[in-house]
Amino acid sequence: MHEPGTWLNAIEALLPEWAHSFITVNVLTGWLVAAVLVLLLWRATRNLQIVPRSGWQTLAELFWAYMVSFSEDIIGPGGARFAPFLATLFLYILLMNVFGLIPGFLSPTANLSMTGALAFVTVAAVQYFGFREHGWRYLRHFFGEVLWLAPLMVIIHGIGEVARILSLAIRLFGNIFGEDTLIAQLIVISVLVMGVIYIPIPLQLPIVLLHILISIIQAFIFTMLAASYIAGAVEEPAH
DSSP: OOOOOOTTHHHHHHSOGGGTTTOOHHHHHHHHHHHHHHHHHHHHHTTOOSSOOSHHHHHHHHHHHHHHHHHHHHHOTTGGGGHHHHHHHHHHHHHHHHHTTSTTOOOGGGSHHHHHHHHHHHHHHHHHHHHHHHGGGGGHHHHOSOGGGHHHHHHHHHHHHHHHHHHHHHHHHHHHHHHHHHHHHHHHHHHHHHHHHSOOOOTTHHHHHHHHHHHHHHHHHHHHHHHHHHHHHHSOTTO
């Protein structure tokens, strides 16, 4: 499907024809968001001090302390090991959610392919953490305790993992796509109203503020669910 026009359409046009099927405007925007995130984190940590003297370092340390506490609260003892993954996931999703508010850009998470990829990588990472924690014993999570029921249990757990991917992807996509679409329609209505009364009335402003709040909430929900999946993967299989 053809992507709406953005500043990155010019870069997409320079790509070879064979790359157009998998490098879209949303993918390019996702890469740009990742670069912005790296730049922001570099800015916050480039001159670390024992007693922070910059707002960037203070903000980064407060966020990191919260993510460590968050990880330990949901995953349990040792949960701080997963704080880097969860913190990166939250920040990346949050930035992608709000990136569409910048004129000339789209929110990558308003595209189901992007949220599906995020959900798939998250669930795959959960399986990796489970194997890293328990080794081959982690397979008991899928096979169950009764050997003759193992084929049925594998199917049931496989469906459950697919359902997790779909749940994560559709929830995030639906909320961000709905908000972006509503803002776009209100902008069009604002232009039509201004053409009649000659007074600019930003009808979309309340929804923009709501969109920022929903972006934070959806990034938090995605991260919280990822943490709960990790908690289930790293606990003892017998539990």
